[in-house]
Amino acid sequence: MGLDFVPSASLPEKVRGTRIDENRIAPLIHFENVGLRYGMGPEVLRDLTFDIPRRSFQFLTGPSGAGKSTLLRLLFLSLQPTRGLIRTFDRNIATIPREELPMLRRRIGIVFQDFRLLEHLTTYENVALPLRVRGKDELSYRADVIDLLKWVGLGERINVLPPVLSGGEKQRAAIARALIDRPELLLADEPTGNVDPPMARRLLSLFLELNRLGTAVVIATHDLSLMDQVDARRMILSQGRLDIYE
Ligand SMILES: Nc1ncnc2c1ncn2[C@@H]1O[C@H](COP(=O)(O)OP(=O)(O)OP(=O)(O)O)[C@@H](O)[C@H]1O
Numbered sequence: 001m002g003l004d005f006v007p008s009a010s011l012p013e014k015v016r017g018t019r020i021d022e023n024r025i026a027p028l029i030h031f032e033n034v035g036l037r038y039g040m041g042p043e044v045l046r047d048l049t050f051d052i053p054r055r056s057f058q059f060l061t062g063p064s065g066a067g068k069s070t071l072l073r074l075l076f077l078s079l080q081p082t083r084g085l086i087r088t089f090d091r092n093i094a095t096i097p098r099e100e101l102p103m104l105r106r107r108i109g110i111v112f113q114d115f116r117l118l119e120h121l122t123t124y125e126n127v128a129l130p131l132r133v134r135g136k137d138e139l140s141y142r143a144d145v146i147d148l149l150k151w152v153g154l155g156e157r158i159n160v161l162p163p164v165l166s167g168g169e170k171q172r173a174a175i176a177r178a179l180i181d182r183p184e185l186l187l188a189d190e191p192t193g194n195v196d197p198p199m200a201r202r203l204l205s206l207f208l209e210l211n212r213l214g215t216a217v218v219i220a221t222h223d224l225s226l227m228d229q230v231d232a233r234r235m236i237l238s239q240g241r242l243d244i245y246e
């Protein structure tokens, strides 16, 4: 497998230093009988009960429209369930004051299905954005951003704007942005949807390496050939219900 941009000898501090509290045994995320409907529509997700354990790696799969992106939105705390209980980092999200949500969300990295890079910002600026909006001093993170960009193989693309990046490069920029704040949980929505099979394998190696370093990973995909490369937990959504194969 071509691992040319996963040189483990030079893994950046940022990623190595993932904040994991080894003494905590509660899962990162716990769902109990969770249901979700949009507005007055039908229930898109029904009776979901599962855990995302610390340091775990899993695929989330199911046909188009099954609710994968919706479930990621629940995991990212950008949607509230319409019923059931969600505990995130051991806290019941129904009782968390709104203003505290961004703090919890900061512990979760997300790669959106459509990247959501800002077109007028360079690769570097896009990746640094989560830190900049928090008012961090650039001197404190500049080297970390560059190291991380090198780690994802974008060392030569640091100062270009997204429109000149290839699909796989945009994908990696979006991954770097999701990782810059050292999340305990990484969510990726169809991260190989826009790349060729060799690039898909490289991205998968990157997620596996990240997981080896302690970050829990959830990859939503319907790419069977991707899932066949790893003997990982599979969460399969169909008709609003979830089955898990360990
Ligand atoms: N904002 C929304 N408002 C209303 N319905 C929505 C909204 N977002 C998604 N849905 C509906 O919820 C269901 C699940 O959609 P979702 O995007 O979660 O599926 P998915 O599994 O991610 O699909 P894909 O594989 O195509 O990305 C679909 O029926 C969709 O039409």
Ligand SMILES: [Mg+2]
Pocket (backbone or CB within 6 Å): 068, 069, 070, 113, 189
């Ligand atoms: Mg989707």
